[in-house]
Amino acid sequence: MEGGLLGLLPIVAMFVIFYFLLIRPQQKKQKQIQQMQADLQKGNDIVTIGGLHGKINALDEGTVVIVIEDGTKLKFDRSAIRDVVNN
Template structure:
């Protein structure tokens, strides 16, 4: 009686991302940009370091002076597939994994 009937009005067509020039990619652009930045800031440098370390390990030879991951200095005395023997003092030889070599030092550094 006091309440009149309400009718839904015809709503205008919704304007969204479909009408924009970029389509639905415009909403995803910030996320894509974050992945590109992440690749160039974190992933690519790590892959480069890994590649350099692998080349360093493959190039090891008997007599090379090396630094091991724990900070130990020594001279390579024997080479194996996955392990190598490092002489850290006269008559003191340790066996370590090849991947634990961090750096190859210039000749004459270790005495």
């Protein structure tokens, strides 16, 4: 019986290491992204996941309207915002 428990110890240790090295950091990063997307405000300079740079013109619960340099307005989902740029 004792040999069986000692045989499981490396597998359990591997799962613990896997959790702390891969799963937990990914969860923290996802939480930060969700918080950034929830904190978006009109006038923020942003970058989308496609690399489009622009300024937020209007906000809705699930969408944002972005104005790019030439005045064109584009509507995106909030989840498409990758980063808020601090100028």
